[in-house]
Amino acid sequence: MASVSLAHIPKITQISKKIIRILGCNPGPMTLQGTNTYLIGTGKKRILIDSGSPDFPEYITNLKSEITKENLEISDIIITHWHSDHIGGVKDILKHVSKSDCSIWKYPRSDEESSYDFKVKWLENNQQFLVDDNTLKIIHTPGHTTDHIVVHLLEDNAIFSGDCVLGEGTAVFEDLHDYMLSLNLILNLKPSIIYPAHGSVVNDPVKKLEFYIQHRNEREKQILECLNKDKSKIFTEMDIVEQIYTSTPKHLWPAAAVNVSHHLTKLEKENKVKCVQSLGFKSNL
Structure with a gap:
């Protein structure tokens, strides 16, 4: 992307x-x-x-x-x-x-x-x-x-x-x-x-790979910070995209939302977020 x-x-x-x-x-x-x-x-x-x-x-x-x-x-x-x-x-x-x-x-x-x-x-x-x-x-x-x-x-x-x-x-x-x-x-x-x-x-493949790994870790941190701003709120994937993908062109936001969804799946497995009645996600921290 x-x-x-x-x-x-x-x-x-x-x-x-x-x-x-x-x-x-x-x-x-x-x-x-x-x-x-x-x-x-x-x-x-x-x-x-x-x-x-x-x-x-x-x-x-x-x-x-x-x-x-x-x-x-x-x-x-x-x-x-x-x-x-x-x-x-x-x-x-x-x-x-x-x-x-x-x-x-x-x-x-x-x-x-x-x-x-x-x-x-x-x-x-x-x-x-x-x-x-x-x-x-x-x-x-x-x-x-x-x-x-x-x-x-x-x-x-x-x-x-x-x-x-x-x-x-x-x-x-x-x-x-x-x-x-x-x-x-x-x-x-x-x-x-x-x-x-x-x-x-x-x-410069080593530098690129290190950036990719760091980028994904940073995205995860941004998602958790977004959810923790209001622990009572339920966020959809697109709610999160709008807040953390501000430099990404809007026509790429649906693809970004897919990535956010995969981050949330990983975080849910780690018990750091929870899915609320299929409406969206909220912090579990």
Whole structure:
């Protein structure tokens, strides 16, 4: 979720000898400049991380152009999680860009799994892929979604972070407890660089991760302070958003309210707040 001016991201960028970033051309309030997808490798066969949204022909044209120009093949597509702007483009890629023997990989959801029009192979935590002389390690990082993974390029100590860490702004999540564990897991790797699915490359990843963790702790503190101002009052999620997300554009407040809801769920489990007849929340301190 962004509340800052966004940097320009070219539609195709040769980030390094082994990484080509291809922008999904699907900008929006939650996708920022669009979904970043990444071709990994130096040889003829490459691995693609994420696939963009469905029915965005400009992205398919750009991806196909790069594949044709370099005489490449996509051997595998690794999906960071089930959201449409990450897995939605697979069908178009299989139809217009890659060969039929391309494998689609995704970590299974712990909740209800979606059905797809293509065969999905299930990832395992710590599974590794070799592409030329590079090793990609799958790390399960739930929180944003139950099936979310990041991809660790071991030789570069680089992380392809999906939606766990963004290039601008902060991320939304389904489970704050799991999300905080995942942030700390990535922080402990001390990555040298992060390639996010949205926004610019993160060149100071340790600082960014520490900020994310501090930001969530600060939000929790702000929520408790808001509730404790009037312990007799019942607050809805949006009541809290209006008080503590004052610098966030109003069109992003519904997403902010989702984050507040997850904070409240965590605090309720910790017996720091209580839900009152489904009307809202009040302090329990």
